[in-house]
Amino acid sequence: MKEKEGFVDCPEQQMILYVEKEDGQFGPMQTGSFITKNYIDDYFDKRKNLVSSLREKINQQEISPVEFFMILEDLTPKELSARVRLPLRKVKKHLLPVHFEKLSDDLLQRYASVFNITTVQLVGAIPGQDPLIAEPAKP
Amino acid sequence: MTTIPYNHKMGAHCESGTVTSLLNHAGLAISEPMVFGIASGIFFGYFHKHKSFTFPTFIVRNRPGDIRKNIKKRLGVKFQTYSFRNEEDGMNKLDDLLRQGIPVACQVDFFYMDYVPSWERAHVNVHFMVVIGKEGSDYLVSDSYFPRPERLNEQSLRRGRFAGGNMSPEGFLFYPTFVPADIDLRKPILKGIDKACFNMLKLPVPFIGINGIRLFAKRVVEWPKFARDTEHLSHEVMKINILLEDQGTGGAGFRFMYATFLQQASEILANSELKNLSSELMTIGDGWREISLFAARIGKNRDLGADKMKELSNLIAERAELEEDFFKKLKKSIK
Structure with missing residues (x-):
């Protein structure tokens, strides 16, 4: 890739790209992210739609807030169980609303820590300040 | 506590960038591509199903940790490493090292x-980054993905260092303690290239190396059946772009x-064939990179029918053919 083809004006996400310089030498250039520059709106649209559809499932008592955040944060049940340090079978139970309602404060806190949210956000399935949902200034 | 004087530099990749900047800090003038190459960083692996991944995915670099390990082995650099079962011990050790100016x-x-x-x-x-100081309860971090050093609060660093799950960090810390005075790079370069060729051509695993690229090409057409809906498929297809370009690769899945x-190796070894191969x-x-752009485009347009997925598959399969030929020539060029 030639250096002049590598430049992307995206100060919000800078990165190093290796390119061919004018003198034929290969080396690093600091540039911006192509996909963030061009497709960030699409990412946030999909994110909002996903949150809406998962909220609907919570309202219909199909999933618990644990599953809500597990999907948002792209974790598998196996991975979540290792992170929250609970057996997989227990985590699978907590994906169901009926079992989620019986969770102790300690377990709620453990899930909230993994999801990097407060227990209030967890119980209410409120992404709130969840950085994955909070929309930043558009590049 | 104070901040350690440290020459923060952006890098293409977190592990090679971190190892490079620590070696530079210790007085060894070496570039990130040289660290990456000597450590046999280039790779390919495709995971159609994996207990830790929610969707099929691929990797374009060797196993995390191997860059440091291979640099240690091939350059004779010594690293002090620590892992912790106890979070408090891990945070205290980090603070101690920072107080010592390390x-x-x-x-x-x-x-x-x-x-x-x-x-x-x-x-x-x-993810790897260098902690270079502490002010109050905030740590100062030199992360090679960012143009400037950043601040990180104690709780976030603790959560990051002691997250559980696949390849759990367990508070892992490292820093160089010995760097040889005169390093002849010729043998390490040859060893690094030889191992990279072995990984790409000879590893007898169907999802690794050139076999892995072929498997990716073959199985990517099955991705729609794993998706919740069209938007999910669009998201996952667009992640091809992120994995190849944005997730710390220096562009084109580390190929650039x-x-x-x-x-750089061709000059050190006076080997003109390596220059041609570069x-x-x-x-x-x-x-x-064309694959990255194609994936982003069809994902954005939700143009994800069987014909487009097949087109994507063909583009990937073409890379497999070219890379097989390339790595065979690379292997021959160092004999």
């Missing part, structure tokens, strides 16, 4: 790094950085 590399889950923009965050337990390594890999990388 910049320390940490392995963390990228998701908890508060300075990372929301859309870039993902639970990845193998490895081409830079080969160009140009060839740059061109192969351009093809990977």
